[in-house]
Structures are given as C-alpha cells and as structure tokens.
Amino acid sequence: MNYGKDNHLNEDQFLLATVDKTELPAEAREHLSECPQCREQIENMERELTLLSRMAEDFAPQQRKRAFRYVKPRNAGNWIWSLRTASGAAVMVVLAVTLVWWSPLSKTTPEVVTGVTFQESDQLMADIDTLVDNALPPIHVYISGESGPELDEEFMEFVVPIINNTTPTYNSGLKGAVLC
Amino acid sequence: MPQKNHEDNPPPTRSATLSRQTVILTEEAVAGSETAFNSLVDLFQEDIFRMAYYRTLSRMDAEDITQNVFIKAFKNISRLQSPERFKSWLFSIALNQVRDFYRKKRLLTMLGLSGKGDDHEQDYEEENAPDPLDNLMKQDFWKHVELFLDKLSRMEREIFTLRFMNHLGIREISNILKKNESTVKTHLYRALGKFRKESTMRQFLTEEKTL
Structure with missing residues (x-):
C-alpha cells in the first residue's frame, strides 16, 4: 500500500x-x-x-500492612542448648532425690524425731486438760458454788429436772393426740 | 525488517532501571540470603499490592494476597531457575493467588457464607474520609475502570491490566501467562480497540486531566 x-x-x-x-x-x-x-x-x-x-x-489506597519479611529467629540453635540444660537439670534432681532417699540419716533421724514429737504432744495435751479442769482459781470456784456439797447431782436434778421420754408431746406422732 | 525487541519498548510510565539490581538480589536470595530476599520484598511489594488491588478492589484482600505471594516466593525461591525472570515469576504467583482468592470467594458465595459486601467503597470511606470530593472522584474513577474491564474478555482484561496498569512489557506478560508474544499482542490489540470505543472512560480521563 x-x-x-x-x-x-x-x-x-x-x-x-x-x-x-x-x-x-x-x-x-x-x-x-x-x-x-x-x-x-x-x-x-x-x-x-x-x-x-x-x-x-x-x-489505589496505601498499603497499611507491610508484606512478609523474613526475620531470622534469634539464637536459632538455642533449643539444643535448652534441651541439654533441661536434661542436665533433670539428672541432677534425680541424683539428689536418690542420695537423700538412700542416705543412712534419711532413715534413722525421722523415727527419733517422730517419737520425741509424740511424747511432747501427749505431755502438752495433759497440761491443757489440767488447765481446763482447773480453769478458775479456787476462790472463784468457791464463790460460784461449784465446789459446795449441796450442789450434788440430786440437787441439780431438782433444779433442772430430766425430761422423761415417755411424756406425751406435740411430736407423739398420733393423730388426735392430746397434750397433757 | 528490524529485529523486534520488546524490552527496548518499555511500558509508558515505568522505567526498567531496577532490573539489574533485581537480578543481583535474586541471585543472592536464591543462594540463601534472607537480606537479599527482604530487599526484593521492599522493591516489589507495592507493585504486587497494586496488582492485587486492581483485581480485587479491596485493600484488605489485596494486602492478604500480597502477604501470601511473598510467603510463597520465600518458600520456593531456591527453585527459581532464571533470576532475570524474578519479576515475571512473582507476578505469576500473584496471579495464581488472585485466582485462588476468587475461587474461594465463589465457593463461599455458593455456600452462602460470604458476609462481605462492597468493601471497595468502604475502603474509600475509611481511607479518604477527610476529603469527600476527592473520595467521590476516586470512586467514580474505579467505577469507570470496572465498567470498562467488564467489557473485556478474561484474557484481554488480564493482559490490558498487566500492560497498562502494572507497567509490564509484552515479554514479561507472555512469561507470566505462559502465552507466546503474538497471542499477548493480539489480546492487547483487541482490548485497545475496545478502549478506543469506550468514550465515557476516555472522556472521564480527559476531564480529570484538565482539572
């Protein structure tokens, strides 16, 4: 063309x-x-x-989120070191427990200590019982009348009568029961 | 007849000055240098983000796609045979990611699980709220682009966008799409024919230029 x-x-x-x-x-x-x-x-x-x-x-809008960037993990080989440390620590703990368990002191000492502890506890409880029984000084006991001969069991029963179980009550359980 | 060299005919707005640097960085990254890979990320993340944005018209989706593209690139860079094709390789990963994105979106829509509306406008409301006029102009522009691209076939749209919006050369596009150069040119030729008939779009561009 x-x-x-x-x-x-x-x-x-x-x-x-x-x-x-x-x-x-x-x-x-x-x-x-x-x-x-x-x-x-x-x-x-x-x-x-x-x-x-x-x-x-x-x-076009601005990109807000930046794209992926490779970041090298800090101390990449550390997990091996951590594994070694953890294994070492575990072995040490096992050794320590074994030593304590098998040592002669670990067997005798606790028994002796336990026996002494029981004796001391019994003594302490006996002292506490004595204190409870004689909680008030003698003069206070006299004033309160607790040491008087008239306050025997019979007198107390007179003041506070014992409730007889055979006495009819509201709880007799029978329909139409009459209160006496 | 003179020998045809499309690399001598660069895209209108993009210079290829970084290509040598890209090749050097890619060679280092292939050899295992993380620093070189990070430099490549810095060089190309905006291009990839824009590429994804032009196809999704959603900032958040484009960011996610960009992120996935570079993760994939990092995992596979040791397998890259030709460092001079890094850009094409990266764009082909991006294109696959965009396709995956649409596949998932379609599936979610089919299952009725897609809760997203038109986040294109939402993006602009978020980003450009201080200037409503500017915001409106941007929305108008993207609507025109969307309307025009809808008139193109899938391949025409892809090639037109890669050439005139992502500034890639014919050879790069042919590498990305794995089509020969004459096929790329044919699709581009058809797309340009449609662009030329798109009077509304062209008028909009001319008006914006005069503003």
Whole structure:
C-alpha cells in the first residue's frame, strides 16, 4: 500500500502501532515517521493510557500492612542448648532425690524425731486438760458454788429436772393426740 | 525488517532501571540470603499490592494476597531457575493467588457464607474520609475502570491490566501467562480497540486531566 500525504494510518494500523510500533508494515512505519497527524493520534492514545495508569496508581489506597519479611529467629540453635540444660537439670534432681532417699540419716533421724514429737504432744495435751479442769482459781470456784456439797447431782436434778421420754408431746406422732 | 525487541519498548510510565539490581538480589536470595530476599520484598511489594488491588478492589484482600505471594516466593525461591525472570515469576504467583482468592470467594458465595459486601467503597470511606470530593472522584474513577474491564474478555482484561496498569512489557506478560508474544499482542490489540470505543472512560480521563 502506498502511503501518500493524505493516506493516513487506518484504525487497525493505529491500534497495532499503539501495541507495538515494530508490528507495523515498513511503509506504514515510514509514513508514521513523516506524518505528524498520525503521530499525534497515537501519542494522544498513549497519553490517555498513561493517564489511566497514573490515576490507578494515585487512586489505589496505601498499603497499611507491610508484606512478609523474613526475620531470622534469634539464637536459632538455642533449643539444643535448652534441651541439654533441661536434661542436665533433670539428672541432677534425680541424683539428689536418690542420695537423700538412700542416705543412712534419711532413715534413722525421722523415727527419733517422730517419737520425741509424740511424747511432747501427749505431755502438752495433759497440761491443757489440767488447765481446763482447773480453769478458775479456787476462790472463784468457791464463790460460784461449784465446789459446795449441796450442789450434788440430786440437787441439780431438782433444779433442772430430766425430761422423761415417755411424756406425751406435740411430736407423739398420733393423730388426735392430746397434750397433757 | 528490524529485529523486534520488546524490552527496548518499555511500558509508558515505568522505567526498567531496577532490573539489574533485581537480578543481583535474586541471585543472592536464591543462594540463601534472607537480606537479599527482604530487599526484593521492599522493591516489589507495592507493585504486587497494586496488582492485587486492581483485581480485587479491596485493600484488605489485596494486602492478604500480597502477604501470601511473598510467603510463597520465600518458600520456593531456591527453585527459581532464571533470576532475570524474578519479576515475571512473582507476578505469576500473584496471579495464581488472585485466582485462588476468587475461587474461594465463589465457593463461599455458593455456600452462602460470604458476609462481605462492597468493601471497595468502604475502603474509600475509611481511607479518604477527610476529603469527600476527592473520595467521590476516586470512586467514580474505579467505577469507570470496572465498567470498562467488564467489557473485556478474561484474557484481554488480564493482559490490558498487566500492560497498562502494572507497567509490564509484552515479554514479561507472555512469561507470566505462559502465552507466546503474538497471542499477548493480539489480546492487547483487541482490548485497545475496545478502549478506543469506550468514550465515557476516555472522556472521564480527559476531564480529570484538565482539572
């Protein structure tokens, strides 16, 4: 096709030139280099596409969360060290427990101590019982009358009679039972 | 006929100045350097985040996808054969993650467990509350983009987005999608034809430019 002064690029060639100018036939390329009108048309199209791309960039929101970054774990080999320390500590504890368990002191001393403790406890309880029995000084006991001969069991029974279980009460359980 | 070299024809707004640095860092990361890997994360996390955002239109989902992409990359970087293809490799992981995301979302919707509404607008309410006019403009822009992309086939949409929104070259796109370059160009050609007919979208862009 011969490209004259008034024979501009057609629509297909125009699109082809926008995609990739090297795709144009040699004559069309030659025409394009000489025709400012066709060049301007292509430049306008490219300008619109540039504008689209720039606006898309400007109008896209800002990334708030930054993307993944590799962070090397601090002291990566530490778990081996921790494992060794933990195993060592466990062995030490087992050894200590075994030593205490099998040592001669661990068997005799507790028995002796326990016996002494029981004796002391009995003595202490006996002292406490004595104190409870004689809680008041003798003079107070006399004033309260607790030591008097008249306050024997018979006298107390007279003051506070013992309730006889055979006496009819509200709780006799029989319908129509009469309170005496 | 001159030899075609698409790497000589870089995307309109993105320079490829970091490519050499990327190759060096990738070689170190493949050899086991965590520092090099972290530098790669710093270099590419925004690209990946945007790539995910353009496809999900949700900041939180895009962040999650970005996170998963780099975790996957970290786990598999030792298997990367060609360090010069790191970017394509990373984007193909990202693309798979986006597909997984939609698969899960579809499944949840089918089971009636998807509780999420339109968090695209919600994102803007959260992020740009101080300037409601600006907020409105952004919402309008994304609605136009969404409407336009809906008119493209799946492959056209993918290629158009990778080329003109993620600034990838034809060769990179062909590596990511595992399609040959002429297939990529054909889809791009069709997508551009539709873009050219999209007068509302183009008018919106021109108006915004004059503002």
